[in-house]
Amino acid sequence: MPELPEVEVVRRGLAPHVIGRTIAEVEVLEPRAARRHAGGPADLVDQLRGVRVAALVRRGKFLWWRLEDAGGEDLGVALMTHLGMSGQLRVRGADAQSDAASSDAVAASSGPRPDPLRHRRITLRLDDGTLVDFIDQRIFGGLWTSPLVTASDGQAAGMGGDDALLPADAAHIGRDLLDPAIDLEAVAARIRARSASVKSLLLNQEIASGIGNIYADEGLWEARVRYDTPGSRVSRARTLALLEATAAVMRRALEVGGTSFDALYVNVDGRSGYFARSLSAYGREGEPCPRCGTAIRRVSFMNRSSHFCPACQRKRS
DNA sequence: GCTTACCTGCCA
DNA sequence: TGGCAGGTAAGC
Numbered sequence: 084m085p086e087l088p089e090v091e092v093v094r095r096g097l098a099p100h101v102i103g104r105t106i107a108e109v110e111v112l113e114p115r116a117a118r119r120h121a122g123g124p125a126d127l128v129d130q131l132r133g134v135r136v137a138a139l140v141r142r143g144k145f146l147w148w149r150l151e152d153a154g155g156e157d158l159g160v161a162l163m164t165h166l167g168m169s170g171q172l173r174v175r176g177a178d179a180q181s182d183a184a185s186s187d188a189v190a191a192s193s194g195p196r197p198d199p200l201r202h203r204r205i206t207l208r209l210d211d212g213t214l215v216d217f218i219d220q221r222i223f224g225g226l227w228t229s230p231l232v233t234a235s236d237g238q239a240a241g242m243g244g245d246d247a248l249l250p251a252d253a254a255h256i257g258r259d260l261l262d263p264a265i266d267l268e269a270v271a272a273r274i275r276a277r278s279a280s281v282k283s284l285l286l287n288q289e290i291a292s293g294i295g296n297i298y299a300d301e302g303l304w305e306a307r308v309r310y311d312t313p314g315s316r317v318s319r320a321r322t323l324a325l326l327e328a329t330a331a332v333m334r335r336a337l338e339v340g341g342t343s344f345d346a347l348y349v350n351v352d353g354r355s356g357y358f359a360r361s362l363s364a365y366g367r368e369g370e371p372c373p374r375c376g377t378a379i380r381r382v383s384f385m386n387r388s389s390h391f392c393p394a395c396q397r398k399r400s
Numbered sequence: 401g402c403t404t405a406c407c408t409g410c411c412a
Numbered sequence: 413t414g415g416c417a418g419g420t421a422a423g424c
Contacts, residue, residue, distance in 0.1 A: 115407085202408090221406085279401070
């Protein structure tokens with residue numbers, strides 16, 4: 084499940100392939116992947132054909148492509164990409180290697196494997212022949228365009244950009260925990276001002292963005308805070324510690340994730356490497372807490388799973 | 401502020 | 413075959 088670190092891995096992997104390139108053609112194989120585009124799939128194709136990619140910018144889990152015309156004039160609109168639950172962006176063609184021969188070779192050596200393009204929904208063809216595939220099994224994610232507006236604090240809108248312009252559809256999204264312009268004291272104050280559960284506030288992308296179910300559980304475990312503690316019942320110091328711990332987990336994930344892809348293949352699978360080894364609570368129901376040995380519990384909360392140590396993360400209500 | 405819909409594949 | 417995975421946004 085792509086959260087902030089996974090989306091940042093995609094941004095870094097994709098950037099050298101697309102920045103400065105022109106979009107030559109767009110193929111929409113699954114209209115539902117463009118359902119957030121106001122004008123529909125055909126309009127998305129028309130709007131993107133012939134425009135140049137000026138930058139790839141990310142805030143939280145939102146990744147957008149800044150667009151300019153052939154003369155380098157900003158078009159005032161961005162191509163939004165959100166990976167949802169199962170989205171991937173992959174590069175093929177041109178300098179990337181993903182043809183049938185190499186796929187067959189892999190299949191022959193490691194047994195049958197699913198077609199990597201099985202859930203291809205949209206493909207962008209760039210002027211140098213590079214193909215960028217948006218692949219998404221569950222179609223929670225998608226591509227659409229959104230006009231640029233100015234960030235309210237006037238600071239750089241996200242990672243990969245140098246001005247305060249961001250898509251209107253991302254303007255309600257808070258800065259993420261790895262954003263140098265984030266005001267952690269203000270985020271902590273917003274959490275402490277509310278009686279809702281601290282986990283629901285961590286997952287609220289308007290307060291601070293980029294955190295999903297996995298990193299929320301990990302951050303809460305690190306800071307020894309239980310998921311259902313009201314925001315208002317967490318001390319200022321512990322709230323700041325929680326935010327710092329969550330940021331630290333995401334930074335570590337980013338470091339590991341950053342080594343698992345090469346320049347020719349933009350890997351977006353959040354499970355690669357890091358997930359198999361480094362999680363302390365998420366997905367570890369019944370296993371001993373790495374800190375105290377008590378069995379990790381899994382409970383259903385807010386229609387999703389919450390993993391926690393019943394000894395380290397005590398009820399504070 | 402909570403619930404529901406959107407989605408598909410996998411697993412018990 | 414029903415439950416589960418969960419990010420986002422609309423609806424109540």
